[in-house]
Amino acid sequence: MVLLPLLDNIINIDSINIGKGRIKPQVPGTKVVFCMQNVKTVPGTFEEHAFFWQPPGFSAMLLMDQIPCVRRVKSAQSWGNDGSPALWEIASTRRKYHVHRRPYMKESHGALQGDMGLPRLLALIFIPTALATAAYVLAGLVQQAIPSLLLFFLVATLILFPIELGVVLRASKRYFGSYSLRSAFANHNHMPWWKVLAYAVVLFGYAGLMSAAIGPLERMVAAPLADKLYSSIPAYFNWDNLEYLRNYPKGVLLITCIAFLAFNVVVGPVVEELFFRGYLTSRIGRFGKWSPVIVTVLFSLYHLWLPFNNLFRILVFLPAAYVAWRQKNIYIAIVFHCLCNLISTIGFIVALYAV
Template sequence: MTITNKSIEQISIPKLLCLIFIPTSVLTIVYIFAGLAQNVIPSLILFYLCAAFTLFPIELGIVMYASKKEYGSFSLKSAFSRYSKMSWWKVFLYGSLLFAFAGIMSVTLAPLENNLFAPISNYLKQITPEYFDWANIEYFGQYSKGILLFTFIGYLLFNVIVGPIVEELFFRGYLTPKMSRFGNWAPLIVTVLFSLYHLWLPFNNLFRISVFFPAAFVAWKKKNIYISIVFHCLCNLISSISLIVSVYQG
């Protein structure tokens, strides 16, 4: 069943900002303090352990609490308030095409952004902890093979499956329909905030927005967040494999 925009309660911009940036601020603060243990445990797994106990429960809790208010029971229904059923092969087709577009942007826009905003990126790297830069391959050299294996298994689980699903339920499923009064601007507004919400990865925002907005827009127009979930999982899968291969080759 598809629920139209008229039946979806809207939220204010200040509330939207609070719903997005309070949880991610909590995670980032916990992550900074957890970084004191990064000489023993790699920051990748530290981050996802922190997220598992802060960000993910908070975001899912917000959706479930909203579902209780809107539908009478704790569930994920509020993440599907604007949902239209679609064949799975179409979902994967859209997700794959969007992923292909992201691949094109990764070899065109991403390098351009890196060059244009190099001074800003370098400054951010200077003022943020070393372990905020997940592309720093040399950082992983201090850990044993056993620790790295454990880290990358957990990284794949959280970065490829858990993280994308939770974020898409929260951002594309729950928050975007709450901005439907802005029409087709809603997915762009939420996508920009989604990119900025990555306080622990304050790099490549232009690239992140450029690849996630098309997915958010298609999911919005087709009323099916499974499209953006598939896309997000594919993106994180390839980026995760790329990082792991780089570490072991290095």
Template structure:
């Protein structure tokens, strides 16, 4: 397994306190309480930005609240997760490099084998998440009807219902490069490359704990927690086992890109009501 390099000595130009924070975050291992906090904090921030800024904004513009989550992630997920990684990279390396911050970047798996591994993982994600949707709906109806997010518990077509076709199409198309591609890549860099790599004391349980905490991070869809652990676990597990972050990036971003793109195309061709 990978031996995580110890951080280089870091500049103190920004003051002693930021340096101590960076050293703690760049340590070979994180304590479980620290890891839990780093997993859940961006989720809480995303929900707060959605409720206070993104949802009112998109509704005032005549777009469905579904688009508000993309806006909230753009305003909260990217600055918190990617911003933190870049800041730590600068503290460690003197520039905006992720070396020593994000692990599993050495690409040990040959490209053909990587593709042969990622494609079945995408099919697993799509098939299992679809099969478990009735369970998600049951959990929502039983426990989470009180969640204050408009359109919670419904599918994308339910969330978009009642809006003009052009508005629905624009909302979905805008999300392709965001929730369909960019945000999943950032999440994998942060949750797997940065946080999971620092759960090494847990051994083979590291990808399991990483997946559980990642599922809890999705505070906006708590009813999907159990199914997300099931359909998502193989990606982190193989990334940890193979020491190659491209596995989980390929599964995660590959699946969301396929879903977002096919959903948009289906709406464009009037294949969905």
């Protein structure tokens, strides 16, 4: 398992009696790592991930974020450093522990660290999207042989999505030992598919209400600024200018619509949710319930190529982000995002061919 590096809070638990379970160190005297996930506790106690670490010659320690006391942990799954699982029970205690700060702890494998700072978070979000947007604008200024929509998807495929997936893959390698999407599922719980769909459909219904109530209002308020912006840039970049888009050959339009369906309905939502709701939300876990709020606001602002829908995006995606975070299931956000983009994409294609 990966032990969190740079942990600040270490709580001594010498007096806690450990019941069921056993650990078989491969080499006597080597450190033993325990990991408890999805811990169930009685009301008033913590319900977070807990980590145990016992280095040679030291007493057991409970590593948590700002946990002032522990009353009871019913059970937890743990791993010995030989990889064997064991079930543990920790006896009840009402003792309050003093929190000691430790500036550094050596990184080990098995869990995703949740202490990313805001500067790094902003860099991970806005540097890739700024590069992609700049490349899109520059390419659009030097050529207009293909529609701007198709150009944007090509740029996203070559720049934006690879960077976002690369961050997830690199984090998986760092924390879990191999290149995979595991870091996007670090706080993921299994949920039946029917329940995932039920959550997504309810959230989609809410999004429909926001689309009818907030969408037109925001467009009306932003219209003067939007008109001024679009009047100062080539019509090529205005995705709402369907008349301009219809000037392209039918074959090019067909390819654009197919790419729109593929990237806007499947590829884009999946990559963005893995990156934002999966990886980044876990990495800023120290903000607690504010984590999905922070990520959702930044997710909306990250759409530099669509600057006039931020209020609508935040109001639509925040409930989905919170439910996915609360239920610890990223598939809720993925399915919801795909549904929203599917309807908007179909509406765009119908309007394009409605002549």
